[in-house]
Amino acid sequence: MARYAHLAGWGMCVPDHILTNDDLSRIVDTSDEWIRTRTGIRERHIVNEKTETTSSLAVKAARAALEVADLSPRQVDMIIVATVTPDYPFPATACLVQDALGAAHASAFDLNAGCSGFVYGLNVGSSLITGGQADYVLVIGAETLSRITDWNDRDTCVLFGDGAGAVVLAASQISGGVRATVLGADGSGGDLLMLPAGGSRHPASQQTVSDGLHFIHMKGREVFRFATRVMPQATREVAERAGWTLDEVSLIIPHQANDRIIQSSAKRLKLPPERVFTNLERYGNTSAASIPIALCEAVEQGRIEPDDRVILVSFGAGLTWAAAAVEWSMPLPVKPVPWWRVLFSHLRYRWAWLRSFARRALRKLAVILLGPAEGNGWLARLRTHRDR
Ligand code: ACO
DSSP states (O other): OOOEEEEEEEEEEOOSOEEEHHHHHTTSSOOHHHHHHHHOOOEEEOOOTTTOOHHHHHHHHHHHHHHHHTOOGGGOOEEEEEOSSOSSSSSOHHHHHHHHHTOTTOEEEEEOBTBTHHHHHHHHHHHHHHTTSOSEEEEEEEEEGGGGOOTTOHHHHTTBOEEEEEEEEEEESSSOEEEEEEEEEOGGGGGGEEOOSSSSSSOOOHHHHHTTTTSOEEOHHHHHHHHHHHHHHHHHHHHHHHTOOGGGOOEEEEOOSOHHHHHHHHHHTTOOGGGBOOOHHHHOBOGGGHHHHHHHHHHHTTOOOTTOEEEEEEEETTTEEEEEEEEOOSOSSOOOOOHHHHHHHHHHHHHHHHHHHHHHHHHHHHHHHHOSSTTOSHHHHHHHHHHO
């Protein structure tokens, strides 16, 4: 029997702190006017360096998505975190999220496809569901780009922001959900948008730090040209794969990088502005988080209705591009969560924290009692002493 992957839950999280264009004009030689006319961005949200990370934003977005889906974290089979700003190179941010949620039965991994990562994640998650390997997959796009931004470089620092968005993909035999995806890559453009150091090519050293190689490096004009070419192309291709005409598409949710890129793509596709969703003026480019954040806001603003056909389309570092055709199947508006479920969720996440704490403690205790290798721990020594 055919299986479909539906978007059953969605949630987002952005940091409280807002950095406006005027704030930026006090840091670098720029102006609100330049940023707004060249990019469409007015402000962006920035994490608190001490208290917020990519995983902490991802966890909050994931919890909200699970709440909408009315799903326990223990039912989740897989967690995919799309990010270019993981908490660490390893372990994967997805594993930190899995632990914080108490998603005890979920496998977890990170996916790096630049800003296209979230749509790549939808492709992987929906394929696992339609192939019968998973029933529930949590796909998260989460970024703290402010942590890899050179705040002295006006070419890049005006563009990016922090945030996270998540969706729950759920298996169903009812037709709908993710109907088609298109993924692409062109590594010959890898140098156009990169973080040069911190990997095996240029491991972190005093030199790489002083050369500013741990910040985003971007050739803006080339990326712009690439984006205006692939966005309409991927949109057309995914509509064709889903068997839709563009006239049948209710809403396009493009990657929120630059309003000029979005408008140019819409013009090429002959789409009126009301069928293209934008919110980048308030968030800037949040890379892999931009599409799920926009999706959440489109739902909240009543721009998506049941049975609507929606296309998500992105481009990013790699270079990569990706598009997904989604048939919206969830009833809207979402009913408010009753107080007892809020309380129950709170207790569940406290329990997840306790579970994690206990597992860490037990692991330490096992090494003390049994030793790092079989038979040389404290218990073994006690036994030897007793037998003598
Ligand atoms: N404030 C004022 N002036 C500026 C600023 C700034 N913040 N930044 C650049 N300028 C100046 C430049 O120095 C240049 O001056 P010059 O003519 O004297 O040399 C002038 O403005 C024009 O610069 P351009 O680079 O030609 O400006 P452009 O119109 O191309 O806009 C931008 C630059 C906004 C970066 C654009 O190229 C762009 O959006 N590119 C795509 C970037 C993008 O989407 N990246 C994200 C990819 S997704 C991912 O995976 C993270």
